[in-house]
Amino acid sequence: MIDLRSDTVTKPSEEMRKAMYNAEVGDDVYGEDPTVQKLEDTAARMLGKEAGLFVTSGTMGNQIAVLTQARSGEEIILEETSHIFLYEGATASAFGGVQTRTIKGVRGAMNPEDVRGAIRPSDIHQPVTTLICLENTHNKAGGAVVPTENMRAIHEIARENNIRVHLDGARLFNAVVASGQKPSDFAQYVDTVQFCFSKGLGAPVGSMLVGDRATIEQARVWRKRFGGGLRQVGVLAAPALLALTQNVERLAEDHANAKFLAEGLAQIPGLAIDPATVDTNIVIVNIAGLGVSETVLIDELKKSGILCGGFGPQLVRFVTHLNISKADIVSALETIQRVVRGLA
């Protein structure tokens, strides 16, 4: 099987498994796990923030960020296809009583003037806007890198209005490598950042939330409420530390493989994709030209050993990652071409 469903399917390397075995641990709820502390400090330093909090998943990190920075009855602004809005089970409203206000973006970037226009005036009839959430890279926008200039402009508007900004940087390091910028170049325009170890960076479990010390202390309270206060969790922090120190630069290979895949798919009649829109490791193909639903194509590809995912009507998503080689992509393209021909 060539598994292109997600970069979450990566398996921990032998070195990661050894690091798990050898990890120095303690009770992290008591603040006594040295490996977790090292990971949190390393991440915070890399992003230019004061403190970090190791959490179980990207969803937990994002939702803790929302609940720490917005209260019941308040409103947050986000892009209408953002992960926080689409794929996190309405946690902000379910647990926090927080209302969401969405804005249509272009390749994942909200127009700063639209953001300004969505900020509520001081009025007894209206909720107070307290948080803006950004996403980079943007998953639904096909792994697009949102330019730091866009983040800067939105941050400026947020500051003028005393509103905080959170970055869902599940794949922030893909944006870092694709743009050649530093993690702190992105993080400087937001108060909090969540990023995932368990995606392209290749660790088995975990995400990091970073921000100023006071916010992270509050976030620690929410993590405990969510049941995310774990004990000897250094066994998970150890592979995450390897992911962060060893697997960032190699994301460029995933990006090259995704570009190569997109160029190949663009040649197949019935599939529509502009390879120039592939910034990182996600390739979203429109299959409307095939005359079958995406589930039919996905099922047929699965029978032929290629796994990919549906991403909306007539849309199929392929994601490259560290367990996928260039040879896998060459082989996948041959198979996809054959399957598509069979469907025609």
Ligand SMILES: *Cc1c(COP(=O)(O)O)cnc(C)c1O
């Ligand atoms: C995967 C993802 C998340 C959530 O991460 P989980 O660890 O799966 O909860 C959040 N935001 C974006 C953009 C993602 O792609």
